[in-house]
Amino acid sequence: MTVDVYAAVYTPVIVAAVVGVLFIASTLFVANLLAPRIRGRTKEAIYECGMQPIGQGWSQMNLRYYLYAFVFLIFEIEAIFLFPWAVVFRRLGPFAFWEMMLFLAMLLFGLAYAWRKGVLQWE
């Protein structure tokens, strides 16, 4: 077989995911058999602490953290570069080490800039 061997190492994840899904499905199936089901208008209303629900459930809201999300994205991508570096940098020698220190310095400068600009302040 000429399957990519390295990818094959991770196929069990899919198998295990299927097992997990089957487990939940069977649990919910059993619950479905055992549980009563009596419908009703008030029962199927959404819960707002016992009061009559006001307006639509899908209301507009302010996602205040989109700036955090940008910074998050930058650092998360950088982490993917850092993981392989962390394993081999001793073998690669001082150049790889200082290269990454420079990279980190730029990133941390970015973080400091965002901090000073007030991006990290939750208002």
Add this chain to the structure above:
Amino acid sequence: MSTETPAAALLDPPSWMPGVLIAPIIGGFSLADFLGLFALLNFILFFVMFEIWLERKVAGHIQLRRGPLHVGPHGALQSPADVLKLLTKEDLMPAIADRRIFRIAPYLVFVPVFLTFLIIPWGGLGPLQNIVLRPFDLALVYLVAIPALQAIGIVMAGWSSGNKYALLGSARFVAQLISYELPMVVSLLGVAVMAESLSLTRVVDVQRETLWFIFLQPIGFVIFFIASMAEMSRTPFDIAIAESEIVGGPFIEYSGMRWGIFFLAEFAAVFLNAALAVALFMGGWQFLPGLDLLPELGVFWFFGKTMTLIVVIQWARFTLPRLRIDQLMDLAWKALLPAGFVNLILSAVYQMYGFLPFAIGLGLTLVGLALLLLAYRNQRRPIPGGIQLVSVARPSAEPAAMG
């Protein structure tokens, strides 16, 4: 490209084990692996029941109550009774819910937690050495990548419920998840630098050969522990669930077993994160630092340490008040993340150039930190955010009030 052969369930399968058990059936999974998965599912179910009972007991005793008492000895059968109740409880769904997404959400919350259990190095039990379902080479990346999928499930649950509290809760949940993801990743990088490997079994071995990383990476351990607690959204960090405020957040409209699945995932995640902290920082299944007592009982040492951490997590839950959201964000971005990077850089310096440059770097960092604090001390605003956990109203100093 030559790579290692697909890893088996046991790193060194003993010779007496019949070939039928080890031969791969589907997707590199052997019969032994399937048995392992089955055992894992059962373990999760029973352990979560035990953990809930333990948590209620711990809560009770911390709050000078006695916890569950009536069902079984010391209330030990309370959890199975609760599961039976959940199974026979009506499964409600709001009329305006987005039905399909509402049904899919519990799967997306539970399955990532379950998948992360694959990489836990359990240790040895009797003749079986090094039990681990999948010793991936990239385990450290895997354990960041897979649990992050939960966020999608949470958003789906919050969105599909058609409830304002649920929407709000899921938005908070994601804000919290992405904020604490970074410190966690950075603390894992510190471990990777020290172990020079991304494999969890290798990390445990390195700790057995040298010293537990809790001593070599104390900052990393604290960051990892806090971040994992925040990612589970447990009480000091539970503004996303906040029963007393947004009544359960994303899970508000769920009931019966569908709701139970979410909580199964949450409590399984408590065990998972404690176990990962043990494997990453506390020597995995080694008995004591530098002492390999009875590796045949490794599973028990592993469990002992994990249980200790679980009780610490519960202790935090019933001792600390809930953080406000700006405090939560400040803790992640302004305290844990810079500390994590300092830890990473200093660890790399130590690995590259040895102890003396590391010590100089540490000294320079402390001096720099002190200078920064001095420079900013006078500019600080009068505590609108800050990283204080509590703001206690101090009793006035004048004794006149005593009458």
